[in-house]
Amino acid sequence: SQTIHQWPATLVQPVGSPLSLECTVEGTSNPNLYWYRQAAGRGLQLLFYSVGIGQISSEVPQNLSASRPQDRQFILSSKKLLLSDSGFYLCAWRNSGANVLTFGAGSRLTVL
Amino acid sequence: RKEVEQDPGPFNVPEGATVAFNCTYSNSASQSFFWYRQDCRKEPKLLMSVYSSGNEDGRFTAQLNRASQYISLLIRDSKLSDSATYLCALSLRGGADGLTFGKGTHLIIQP
Numbered sequence: 001s002q003t004i005h006q007w008p009a010t011l012v013q014p015v016g017s018p019l020s021l022e023c024t025v026e027g028t029s030n031p032n033l034y035w036y037r038q039a040a041g042r043g044l045q046l047l048f049y050s051v052g053i054g055q056i057s058s059e060v061p062q063n064l065s066a067s068r069p070q071d072r073q074f075i076l077s078s079k080k081l082l083l084s085d086s087g088f089y090l091c092a093w094r095n096s097g098a099n100v101l102t103f104g105a106g107s108r109l110t111v112l
Numbered sequence: 113r114k115e116v117e118q119d120p121g122p123f124n125v126p127e128g129a130t131v132a133f134n135c136t137y138s139n140s141a142s143q144s145f146f147w148y149r150q151d152c153r154k155e156p157k158l159l160m161s162v163y164s165s166g167n168e169d170g171r172f173t174a175q176l177n178r179a180s181q182y183i184s185l186l187i188r189d190s191k192l193s194d195s196a197t198y199l200c201a202l203s204l205r206g207g208a209d210g211l212t213f214g215k216g217t218h219l220i221i222q223p
Contacts (some may be wrong), residue, residue: 011151034210042115043201043215051208059209090155092210099144101202101211102156 002027006091006104012094013111019078021107022090026072033074033086034101035066039087048060049073051096115139116198118214125190126222131216132186135200143201145176146184149196150216156199159185187219195221 005024013019025031033038035047046059048066056066063082067075074091092101118135125131145162160167162174162183173186183200197216204212 008165032208032210044213046210046212048133049210057209068138090162096208100146100161101201103157104134106155108153 001091002102004091004093004102005108006058006089008107009105010108011110013075013081013109015111016080019076019081019085019104019109021076021089021091021109022073023074023076023104025074026108028072028093028095030071030096032096033068033093034092035076036090036092036103037087038090048076052090081111082107082111083111085109115204115212116202116214118198118217121216121220123217123219124222125219127190127192129137129190129217130188131190131204131219132187133219134182134184135214135217136180136182137200138181139204140181141180141201142181144199145174146211147172147174147183147185148201148213150199150201151196154160159198167208168183173208181222190221192221194222 006023009019020023034049036044050068051056090106091104094101114135147159148156149159150156153155160169162176166175171188176182197218200214201211
């Protein structure tokens, strides 16, 4: 069966520090991968998605970036965090051709 | 007009009651529809897909009204464990670009 892992689960970072969140999927090949953010009082916002290695589509311009160095690995990064980057970051996957998204457990980021 | 709108609630409902809430969408080209459940500080989990003819899964019934552009979720015989936030989601283009979510409706089942 397929599983999705995200880490770290929780982190507190100072403004201006870098960020790296990692997501891996097991039990499937060539999945579509997604990064969403859920800020306090706001809905789920799609940040990036990827249909294959090295292929990244950005939905919202910001100081975040994403990379997909391997088929089942998706990384969210920032060089310098802003206060507004605080939120609950969720990685999700689905098989190409399917519509249902499955989410990882999320990474809760607090920027101070 | 926002793409996907939900009444944020909270809906306070006594245990055993029936509760229903809607989700409206603006893009008539929306193709696929879902209800997700999200517990506090957890990830959203798929509750059920929504089919054109309506579908039922135990105490849960989902319906789609394309003419009026809304989907609904009905929960019968509500349980304390149904307390959660319910997110509607849709696929705008049926492509690879993920799902668009509403902000969710917060449901509290009271004993």
